[in-house]
Amino acid sequence: GAVVSQHPSRVICKSGTSVKIECRSLDFQATTMFWYRQFPKQSLMLMATSNEGSKATYEQGVEKDKFLINHASLTLSTLTVTSAHPEDSSFYICSAKQETQYFGPGTRLLVL
Amino acid sequence: SQQGEEDPQALSIQEGENATMNCSYKTSINNLQWYRQNSGRGLVHLILIRSNEREKHSGRLRVTLDTSKKSSSLLITASRAADTASYFCATANAGNMLTFGGGTRLMVKP
Numbered sequence: 001g002a003v004v005s006q007h008p009s010r011v012i013c014k015s016g017t018s019v020k021i022e023c024r025s026l027d028f029q030a031t032t033m034f035w036y037r038q039f040p041k042q043s044l045m046l047m048a049t050s051n052e053g054s055k056a057t058y059e060q061g062v063e064k065d066k067f068l069i070n071h072a073s074l075t076l077s078t079l080t081v082t083s084a085h086p087e088d089s090s091f092y093i094c095s096a097k098q099e100t101q102y103f104g105p106g107t108r109l110l111v112l
Numbered sequence: 113s114q115q116g117e118e119d120p121q122a123l124s125i126q127e128g129e130n131a132t133m134n135c136s137y138k139t140s141i142n143n144l145q146w147y148r149q150n151s152g153r154g155l156v157h158l159i160l161i162r163s164n165e166r167e168k169h170s171g172r173l174r175v176t177l178d179t180s181k182k183s184s185s186l187l188i189t190a191s192r193a194a195d196t197a198s199y200f201c202a203t204a205n206a207g208n209m210l211t212f213g214g215g216t217r218l219m220v221k222p
Contacts, residue, residue, distance in 0.1 A: 034210075043200060044155075044212045093154060100145070101210055105154035 002028050004096045006104035020080045021107045023094030029074035030096035038091040050077040084111040118213040126221050131188040133216040135201030142204050144184050149198045193222040
């Protein structure tokens with residue numbers, strides 16, 4: 001099946017710093033990728049839809065200036081959490097769309 | 113926003129018993145999918161059932177879909193301790209955008 005990777009798998013950073021998370025489709029091209037956020041013991045909430053070569057579409061309540069998304073190629077989308085704060089600590093999961101969505105293993109972000 | 117609601121939120125059973133989880137949704141769908149997530153890990157796709165299908169099987173998994181009631185169920189038969197995880201339903205629209213339910217945390221005791 002299709003494989004999606006995320007890097008890093010875990011990151012700890014100081015408050016105020018920016019963190020970049022990469023999502024790669026390893027064996028297929030994806031014009032559309034999705035970014036989700038999951039707080040402990042909760043479900044996945046869609047943050048934004050990342051489209052190759054165009055601007056991302058953000059869900060209501062998600063600040064586009066805080067969560068910068070770049071989808072520069074058909075196999076890579078990046079999510080940058082800018083000026084991270086402790087409340088941004090969460091599990092971030094990406095997926096890449098083919099006929100269905102294939103999910104990455106997630107990135108756990110802890111902001112101190 | 114979450115479309116699906118799952119019931120129960122948590123389920124604890126003994127190994128060998130069957131586990132049933134239910135999912136309800138509100139709008140029309142293209143398909144409904146079930147995923148499994150071990151603690152702190154990514155999602156594992158279990159099964160997809162299309163809107164014109166009523167029942168689907170995969171190994172020890174049985175999924176039903178009732179579009180008139182906008183509900184689906186996931187049955188895991190002869191559960192094992194290794195089935196302990198969170199299970200999520202997700203509805204897909206025509207563009208394959210997924211909306212996840214709240215999840216059911218399943219604990220299978222050995």
